[in-house]
Amino acid sequence: MSATAPPLKDAATVRQQALGWFVRRQDAAWRGEDEHAFQDWLAASPTHGEIYAQCAAQWQAFDGMPADLVAGMRRQLAHDKKATQVRAEPARRRFLKPAFALGAAFAMGGAGYVAWQQMLAQPVWVEAFATDRGQQKEVALPDGSRLRLDTTTRVEVRYFRDRREVHLVAGQAVFAVQSDTNRPFDVLAGPLRVTVVGTRFSVRHTPGQPGRDGVSVAVEEGKVRVARADSAAYGAVYLIAGQRVGSDPAGVLGPVHPVSVEGIAPWREQRISFVDVRLDQALAELARYGDTGLVIHDADVAALRLSGTFDPLNRATLRLALPRVLPVRLVDQGAMTEVRPAH
Structure with missing residues (x-):
């Protein structure tokens, strides 16, 4: 004996619930207790499992689509959602264009649209790395x-279905990016976003x-795009191998300068180079790697x-080098050594 089909209104509610469960199950934060709650929801009615399976099948079909078509669907859905706020019926007709029929079938109604967008926004892999x-x-x-x-240095890495993203929280790193034209690689550092497909560069x-x-961004191989993360006010800069650019804390980009291969990230060879840098700033940079044991109290020094x-x-x-x-x-002051004027 087959289960009686639920009323249309109830079916829409169940579909919304199923989409919500499917979205949350893609989240890297999904835990065992979440799975138990999901299984309880499935067991509550045979209809729950049927509609959830439909959502999963539709997503699998979507996940296998070419990246350019996915991007087009996302743009169309965003356009239709905006247009719906002005003229609901014409927007609905555009939403059901044959080229985007799969997206329409999956994104039935406003709740489906939101869930579909949320699924794209859910990372498929998350990890954080740090050095002492x-x-x-x-x-x-x-x-x-x-x-x-x-x-x-601390970084947080998130991979999505359509992009790869690294948040450089603090410090510096060299990135050797595996080329993938369907998933660009973004580095978010303070106010800037650095976008690449395949290259090697430092941030x-x-x-x-x-x-x-x-x-600061410097390119060793390939090409990168450097711009404000909010994409507002300031234009993007494109760097090729042997170039670098820096910004102020607000994200205002300075001029592009040449840089030698050896100057991209000399710290990889345990070297720190200074060119006409204030002594207190140089000592602060060296102190990132360990205590220098040196202090300065004199402003002129x-x-x-x-x-x-x-x-x-x-x-x-x-x-040995500083006095030369x-x-x-250098004058010893107990546990520390003070850097004083020579005379």
Whole structure:
């Protein structure tokens, strides 16, 4: 004996519930207790399982569609949703165009549209990585891309069906991106978004560090697009290999400068280079890798300009070098050493 079909109004409610369950089950945060609640909902009525299976089958068909068609459907649905607010009936007819019939079938009604958008917004893989002070780390991502994290760096990685995204919370990293034209790779760093398909580049975002509190991007191979993350007010900059650009904390981009391959990320070889940098800012940069044991109390000493290349983990060499390249002397003050004027 077959189950009696539910009234149309009830069927719409169940479909909305099924879409909601399907969306939440794609979330990386789904837990065992969530699955138990879902199974209880399935067991409440045979209709629940039937409608849920329909939603899952429709999504599988959608998930196998070419990326350009998916993108077109997303644009059309967004357009139709906006148009519906002005003229509901004409928008409904456009929504049912044959080219987007699958999207219409899946996105039945406003609730279906929202659920469909939510499914695209759900990450299929999420992970966070971090390094301690003085540590570096090589990270392999599921698609074959690789990250090289510098000291005191934290990143959050999210892969979606139609894009890959890394949030550089703080620190700096080199990205070797596996090419995938169907899923662009975005790095979000402070106010900027760096978009690539396949390349190798570095991004630095060290908020709060004097003189280095903006974002810096340098390209070793390929091409990247650098723009404000909110896509407002400021135009994008395209960088090719051997170029870099920086921004201020608000995301205002500066001019594009050439950079040597060795200058893309010298920290990978345990080298930190300074060119006419204030001494206090240079010491702050070296302190990211470990205690330098050096302090400055004199404003004139702090403003001295330092140029040179240093091993950030070699304190002894730094102490020997400073009095030779700058008019300073080192005076022990218990646990710390003060950098004072030479005379």
